[in-house]
Amino acid sequence: MRLITTIAFLFMMAINAYAQEEEVVENYDSWNKLALNISYVCWAIGLLIALGYFVRLSSVKGGKDKYDFINKHEISSLWIAVIVLITGGCFFANATITHLTPVLIGVRIFVTAAMGLIVAVIVQNLLKFYYPFYIEKRLKVLRYMPRISPKTGKPMKLLSEEEEDAYLDEGMQAEENVFSVDYDVWKDEETGFIQIEKYAGHLHALQCPECNYQTFKVTKEEIIKQPTELESGEIVKHYQCGYCGYKAKKSVILKQQSKIEQSAATA
Numbered sequence: 001m002r003l004i005t006t007i008a009f010l011f012m013m014a015i016n017a018y019a020q021e022e023e024v025v026e027n028y029d030s031w032n033k034l035a036l037n038i039s040y041v042c043w044a045i046g047l048l049i050a051l052g053y054f055v056r057l058s059s060v061k062g063g064k065d066k067y068d069f070i071n072k073h074e075i076s077s078l079w080i081a082v083i084v085l086i087t088g089g090c091f092f093a094n095a096t097i098t099h100l101t102p103v104l105i106g107v108r109i110f111v112t113a114a115m116g117l118i119v120a121v122i123v124q125n126l127l128k129f130y131y132p133f134y135i136e137k138r139l140k141v142l143r144y145m146p147r148i149s150p151k152t153g154k155p156m157k158l159l160s161e162e163e164e165d166a167y168l169d170e171g172m173q174a175e176e177n178v179f180s181v182d183y184d185v186w187k188d189e190e191t192g193f194i195q196i197e198k199y200a201g202h203l204h205a206l207q208c209p210e211c212n213y214q215t216f217k218v219t220k221e222e223i224i225k226q227p228t229e230l231e232s233g234e235i236v237k238h239y240q241c242g243y244c245g246y247k248a249k250k251s252v253i254l255k256q257q258s259k260i261e262q263s264a265a266t267a
């Protein structure tokens with residue numbers, strides 16, 4: 001990045017010595033006005049995209065649906081908004097032109113594009129490596145927020161890993177073991193009403209033990225040994241960090257289960 005600015009600066013210096021050319025046009029008022037208006041429009045659109053996302057999010061009902069909505073749309077919506085805002089900034093930076101030559105036009109385009117790219121790369125990194133911490137915190141709150149029973153209107157109870165097995169069929173249990181999937185089971189203790197929510201773990205990054213960013217993801221799952229009715233099986237999960245590239249393997253023992261092949265096939 002520093003290289004780009006240095007090159008741009010040297011380029012400008014060389015051009016300044018050279019730029020004894022004639023002006024392209026005498027008056028830049030109409031361009032300046034146009035550029036200013038385009039920048040205002042871009043900023044308005046960018047803000048509307050970001051605002052629109054949060055309005056849509058607030059209209060999503062229920063912890064689980066909100067959770068999925070944030071996971072799916074938040075970073076991409078903010079990223080699009082930022083690109084539009086930066087485009088507006090590029091026009092704004094060129095809305096006070098008083099003097100221009102053909103060479104200076106090239107310089108302006110080059111410098112504007114370079115600056116725009118630098119800002120975009122910085123924001124992209126923030127969204128990719130820092131923002132997930134903030135998202136993760138909010139997702140955790142949404143996931144464990146007490147669910148309200150539609151039968152009684154009272155909060156339900158989140159069952160523990162052991163308790164929930166009674167309500168998950170074998171396909172679901174195999175999925176929980178083999179794939180990076182998690183089921184949460186909420187129970188209304190008064191009426192026995194059950195609500196099951198599925199969370200896809202592999203979409204979800206963990207904190208990297210090496211660089212501590214929230215960028216540690218399952219990349220591959222290998223079944224070393226299928227569990228049978230008599231013996232337990234084994235699966236190896238491969239993790240890789242999207243930031244520093246740190247890799248790790250984790251071996252998970254699969255409980256012996258009847259009909260595991262069938263359930264693994266349907267999962």
Ligand SMILES: [Zn+2]
Binds near residue numbers: 212
């Ligand atoms: Zn890392």
